Amino acid sequence: MALAKGRGLFWPTAEIYGGAAGFYDYGHVGALLKKRFENAWTSFFVDGGEDYYLLDASNILPEKPLVASGHAALFNDILVSCTKCKTYYRADVLLSDLGIKVSEGATAEEIDKLIAENIVRCPKDKGMMEKSRPFNMMFDLYLGPERSEKGYLRPETAQSVYLNFFREFNVLRKAMPLGLALIGKAYRNEISPRQGLYRLRELTQAELQIFFDPENWPVALDKFLDRKLNVFFYQSGGVEKISIKDIVEKHGIPKFYAYHMALIDIFYKQVLRIPESKFRFFEKGGDSKAFYNKVHMDIEVDVESWGGFKEVGGLHYRTDYDLKSHSKGSNQDLSVNIDGKKFMPNVLELSFGVDRNVWMIIDVLFVKSEDRSIIKLPPYMAPFAAGIFPLQHDEAIEKAAETLYRKLKSQFKVGYDSAGSIGRRYARMDEIGTPFCITVDYDTVDKGSANHGTVTVRYRDEKKQERIKIDDIEAFLAKHLRLDVQSLY
C-alpha cells in the first residue's frame, strides 16, 4: 500500500477523512493501468475472436429482477459476532482461517454446529460467539419522492447483461453465439473487507456473457488440443499439467468450455505475461460450486502479497438458469427461435475482477533488485508509453524535447521530466513500468554532429540504449505498443 500511495496508483477513498473500509480510489497512474487492463481485456475477449459487443448499464436496478435472479433471497453471507467485543465476522472466513472446512452454501444452523463442535471463540478476546445469521450483501436504496420503490446496487454486472439480452438479440439480427460484455461496477456490503483490492465493497468487473445453443456451438478447438494448462480438478483433488485434449477426453469438460480455458490461458500468459507456474484453473465441485453452474472453475494467480493462489476470475457454465429466472420473473418468454428451432439460450460466463487483476499484475510483475525497482509491464499495459527527457537545462535541447513531447502526446500517453539527474528520472519511470525513456541531448540539436536529429532510447528491462531518428519515434512506439490479439487466436 505504501508503494501504491507513493506512486499514484491507489489509496483509500476519502483518505483525508480517515478512509472508508472496502473502498479505494485510483490515482492518475493507477487509473491508467486499470484502463490498460480493461482495454487489453476488451481487445482480446470482445474484439479478438468472434464479433462480440460491449454494453454499458445502470448500477442501480429495481427490486424485481433481483428477486427473480435469487439475489434478494440468497445473496447472503453468514454473519457471526463475539458476545464480548461485538466484533463481526464472516463465518466462512473465520472458520477457514482456523482450518475448519466450510461448504459454499452452508446455512446458519450448519455454521453454528461447526462453531460448537470446534469450540470456536473470538480471535480477539476469546469471547463466545453469538448465534449466526444470514446477512444479505446487497446495498438497498429507495427511489422516488416517497422513497417507496426499493432498488439495489447490482451485486454483479452479469445481471445487467441478462436483462438486456433479449433486445440486443433482436437488434443484432438474431444469431448465436452472441457475446455481450460489460465492464462496470458491482457492489457488495462485505462483512470484513480486506486490504489489497481483494475484497472490496465497490469493485469493477469485466465480464463476457456468451449466449449459445447448447446443441450447436462449434469451436475451433483443434489448434489448442496440445496446449497444456495447470488445472486443479475437483474429483482428483490435485493440480495437474494437462492438455486441452485430455481436459475434454479424460475429464468430460465440454469442448466450448475447454476452448475458453485455452483463451483465458493465452490471455494470462501471453497478453498479461504472468509466468506459467503462477497461473492455474481451480475447479469447484460439490458444495463449493454455485448451484446454477454446471461447470465452474476459478482463475487463480499466485500472488505473494495475498499469501498464495487466489481467485482473480472465473469461467462459469451457467446453463439456462439466468434467462429462465428472468423469463419467469418478467413474464416475458426470453427463449429464441433460430431457423425454426425454439430454445432457451445457455450462458457461458467469463468473469474477471478488474481491481484484483490490477493488484495481481503489480505484485507479480514487480521486480526489486539492488539498484532499482521495476514493474515489468508489457509495453501496451504501461500507464505511460515513454518518458521524454531533456539531458540538461539548455534552451535548444529543451525546445527539441518539448516539441517531441507535444508531437507524441496526441497519440500516446507520455511523460515529460526535466527534474533531477537522468538516473533519478530513469528510476521514476522504471517504478511505474514505463517501457521506454527518450533523451534529447547535445547531439540531437547539433547540426555538425553525426547524431544530429537522433535521440537516445533506453529500454526499461535490459537498460539497452540505442540512437533513433526523432522522425522515427512515433513508428517505434506504435510498433512496440501494439497488442496484436489476432495472432494469438
Add this chain to the structure above:
Amino acid sequence: MALAKGRGLFWPTAEIYGGAAGFYDYGHVGALLKKRFENAWTSFFVDGGEDYYLLDASNILPEKPLVASGHAALFNDILVSCTKCKTYYRADVLLSDLGIKVSEGATAEEIDKLIAENIVRCPKDKGMMEKSRPFNMMFDLYLGPERSEKGYLRPETAQSVYLNFFREFNVLRKAMPLGLALIGKAYRNEISPRQGLYRLRELTQAELQIFFDPENWPVALDKFLDRKLNVFFYQSGGVEKISIKDIVEKHGIPKFYAYHMALIDIFYKQVLRIPESKFRFFEKGGDSKAFYNKVHMDIEVDVESWGGFKEVGGLHYRTDYDLKSHSKGSNQDLSVNIDGKKFMPNVLELSFGVDRNVWMIIDVLFVKSEDRSIIKLPPYMAPFAAGIFPLQHDEAIEKAAETLYRKLKSQFKVGYDSAGSIGRRYARMDEIGTPFCITVDYDTVDKGSANHGTVTVRYRDEKKQERIKIDDIEAFLAKHLRLDVQSLY
C-alpha cells in the same frame, strides 16, 4: 426513443420488467458512441493542452465529506404534491412549466408563497397542492454488518476529485495549475425524471477540475482574442456574438475563464461539429447562480427533441469553496505551499453530462432526407469506423472480405455485413453514422482485372465512391479517424 431502441443505442433499464424511471442502459452501438464521446473529451481537455490527469474513484462515499461539502444539508429540491391524486412534482419545474419565475435556491416557504399567489393547481386533476417541503436528492445507504455507517452515492463526480486533490498534488510534484479529470457516475433521486437522457437518476459525468493559484495562472489567450462566441450575459439579459477580447474587457470575465470558454467553444464546434447557431454560453447570476460559484455559465445546445436550448455542461469558477469546506470537515489543512507562498488553491470546473451530450449529438447530427437517414458523426465519433461488405455470395469474394475484416478489426471497430442488397447495407451503416463502407467485388479478386487488389470505398455523406488498394485501407482509415487535438490549441 423508437430510433434509439431499434438501432441498439439505449433503452430503459430492466426494460423486460417494465423499466425503471430515470435509468437507461446503452446497447452496443450506444455504448460505443458514449465511449467515443468520452475519448474525444479526454483527448481534447485532458491530453490536449496542459498535462492533466485522469482519476477513477468510488461511487459510494462515506457521510462526513458530504456533510462538509454541504450536500447533506443543501442538496435539495422542493417537493410539492397534489392533495387529491398525490402526484409529486419538483416545485421549480412545475412552476417554470406554468411560466412562473423561480429563483435557484428558493425555499419551501417561498415556493408556497408563489403557489398561493399564482393559485397553482395540480396539472392532472386541478387538485390543491400540499404544503411543499425540501427533499434531499442523494441516495443514502448503510454500510457494514450492522448497517450502522451511513454512506451516499456521490451526487457529483467533483467531490471525488476534491477528496483526492491533496494526495495527487503531492504525488505529482507540487505544481500548479493541476488538472484532475474524472469520468464516472453520479446519482440523484430526481423527483420527476424526464425522457431523453435529460434528467436521469443515474448519470455519467465528465468533469475536469483545475486547481490553481488565483494570483498566478497565465493562459495563452492571445491566439483566441478575436474568436467570437455566442454568450448570454446575466446583466444585459440577451445573447450576443462577442469576441473573447470583449468578454474579458467589457464584461470583466477573468482571463483564465475566458480562455476555457474558447476551448469549450472549439470542442463543440470543431471536435463535435455542432453548428455555430446551435451553441452558446448562458451566464447565471443572482438567484440562479450556485452560491459557491464566482462565475457560472451553462453550456447550452439547441436540441429539437428537448424543445430548444438546454444545458449540456457548465464552466464554474468555484473559488476555494470546496477545498476550504474539506479542510474544515477533515481537519486537514489542504492549502499548498509553492515556492514559499502558502495559499488555498482555487478551482475552475469544466463539467459535462455525458448522457445529455450523447443524446444531443444524435439529435443535432441526425439528418433525414427523402431516401435515407444519417447521423453525420465526425469519423472519430462513429461507433463503427467502417462496414465491410462482400458484393455477392461468392467464395473468393467472401474470403477476401473476411480477410480484410479480420485484418482491420484488431485496430478499428468494423462491422461485417453480407445480408441483403448493398443499398440496404449502406442504409444500415448510414443510420448509425458509419463514415465508410468498403465493398469487395469481382474485380478485387480477379487477377485479370485492372482493379485487382482494390476495393470500393463509399463515403457516407457525399455518397462518393473511390477505388482504393486493399493494402492502403488501414492507412486510409487511420488518417480519416485521427482526431488531432494539438492543432486545435
